[in-house]
Amino acid sequence: MKFFIDNWFLILAAFVSGALLLWPLVRGGVGGARVTASQAVMLINREKAVLIDVSEPTEYAAGHAAGAKNVPLGSLESSNELPKNKALPLVVLCPTGARSARAAGILRKLGYENSRVLEGGLNAWRTANLPIEKSA
Known part of the structure; x- marks a missing residue:
């Protein structure tokens, strides 16, 4: 748990970059x-x-x-x-x-x-x- 608290900004950056990679798929649809x-x-x-x-x-x-x-x-x-x-x-x-x-x-x-x-x-x-x- 201490790792997540100490590195919250890295975890946030990972989630944001993942969301940005998935955005074209979501917007473009099938x-x-x-x-x-x-x-x-x-x-x-x-x-x-x-x-x-x-x-x-x-x-x-x-x-x-x-x-x-x-x-x-x-x-x-x-x-x-x-x-x-x-x-x-x-x-x-x-x-x-x-x-x-x-x-x-x-x-x-x-x-x-x-x-x-x-x-x-x-x-x-x-x-x-x-x-x-x-x-x-």
């Missing part, structure tokens, strides 16, 4: 890195990022980000629609951003380490007045 709509556009223009929409086909047909590939969350692991080059940045989106966080985690397990979640999903894309397409 999906990890998040980008805004404008950051996603910069990734697309500068680094040839690919938009992956994990919505169901009916949701995708109702409206999706221009140029996005539809790969439903349920078929993500077995899809042939994903880029062969796993180093390409992927921006994952869905209508609200909830499913895309899980999808980004799955993509990382598949080797797509550079996958990011579009914060706010398609709603944020629309709010930023970015192009939306509809399928027949």
